Amino acid sequence: MKVARFDPSRELIVVDAQVWGPGGREKRTLALALDTASSETVIMPEIVDELGYSPRDGEQITSVRAAIGKEQGYTLRVARFASLGFAVPDFRIHVFDLATGWGIDGLVGLSYLRQFNYQIRSAEGRILVERTTA
Amino acid sequence: MNAAHAHEPTISEPLTWDEIRARYPEQWVCLVEMDRVDEDNFEFRSARVVGHGTTRREPLDQARPFRDRYDTIGHYFTGRSAGPVLRSFM
Numbered sequence: 001m002k003v004a005r006f007d008p009s010r011e012l013i014v015v016d017a018q019v020w021g022p023g024g025r026e027k028r029t030l031a032l033a034l035d036t037a038s039s040e041t042v043i044m045p046e047i048v049d050e051l052g053y054s055p056r057d058g059e060q061i062t063s064v065r066a067a068i069g070k071e072q073g074y075t076l077r078v079a080r081f082a083s084l085g086f087a088v089p090d091f092r093i094h095v096f097d098l099a100t101g102w103g104i105d106g107l108v109g110l111s112y113l114r115q116f117n118y119q120i121r122s123a124e125g126r127i128l129v130e131r132t133t134a
Numbered sequence: 135m136n137a138a139h140a141h142e143p144t145i146s147e148p149l150t151w152d153e154i155r156a157r158y159p160e161q162w163v164c165l166v167e168m169d170r171v172d173e174d175n176f177e178f179r180s181a182r183v184v185g186h187g188t189t190r191r192e193p194l195d196q197a198r199p200f201r202d203r204y205d206t207i208g209h210y211f212t213g214r215s216a217g218p219v220l221r222s223f224m
Contacts, residue, residue: 005175010214016176018206026201029168029208031176047209050194085174103211105190 001130002085006034008125014104015127017083019043019093021051024079030105032083034120034127038109040094041081047105048076048095055095064096071096083108084116084129143199148180155212158186164197165208181208 006013012033020027028047058074073096081091092111098104119128145166146157154163164185171177184200184207185193197207 002174005177016174025205027206029206031210044190046190046194050198103213105209 001128004084004127004129006125006127008122012102012104013120013122013127015083015108017081017106017108018087019047019051019078019082020080022053022057022079026051027080031103032106032108033102033104034113035107035109036113038107039111040075040096041091041107041109041112042073042094042096042098043078043106045095045097048078048093051078053078053095058095059092062094062096064094073097081112083112084118084127086116086129086131088112088115143184143196145200146183148182150180151178154181154183158183158212160211160213161186161188162190162193162209162211164193165210166197166200166204166206168206168208176210 004015006015014031015034017030017032018027019030028051030043030047053076055074058076061072061074064071064073073094075092076095077090077092080087080089081093082088098106116129116131121128148167149157163183165181166184168181169179171179185196187193187196194209200207
């Protein structure tokens with residue numbers, strides 16, 4: 001069982017995450033919002049561009065329905081992604097330009113979370129996480 | 135300060151997160167040498183700042199000269215998240 005911590009006084013549940021570049025050497029550590037209502041794990045384009053990925057590496061162009069309308073993004077497989085105490089190789093993320101002003105670089109969505117059982121203890125600012133065997 | 139000097143890559147002394155927030159309020163920063171309390175969480179004892187600015191992009195640009203030296207660079211906002219929350223369904 002891993003324990004991920006967050007600041008319970010913030011408006012969002014913000015957790016630490018790491019994303020690796022195509023060579024598997026360079027990585028960025030980021031603040032992402034844990035969002036159980038997001039189907040995808042989202043990273044801002046600036047971050048993946050800086051790591052050496054490009055839209056040409058993407059798998060497919062996607063449309064995202066958000067409160068402000070429909071926005072385009074793309075899916076991309078990154079060499080490695082880690083958050084909540086676990087790491088996953090060859091992980092598919094959604095590269096999408098979120099609205100600025102949140103102080104985060106993306107979202108940890110269900111595409112990542114569904115590999116785990118987790119308990120969000122909001123008042124304590126802790127998330128208890130275990131990987132499922134399935 | 136001449137123009138060339140203004141664009142020289144700079145790296146700070148080791149700072150705590152509280153010191154970084156006080157020095158660069160409401161800014162995005164790039165951090166290296168993060169001395170983590172534990173690897174799975176954000177908390178760190180100290181880190182050096184290699185870029186800062188009001189946009190996401192600015193500190194990433196400033197940190198570029200340090201990429202050969204540091205495999206791991208942190209990218210964080212020193213303020214608090216604000217604004218309406220969007221949902222992202224595909």
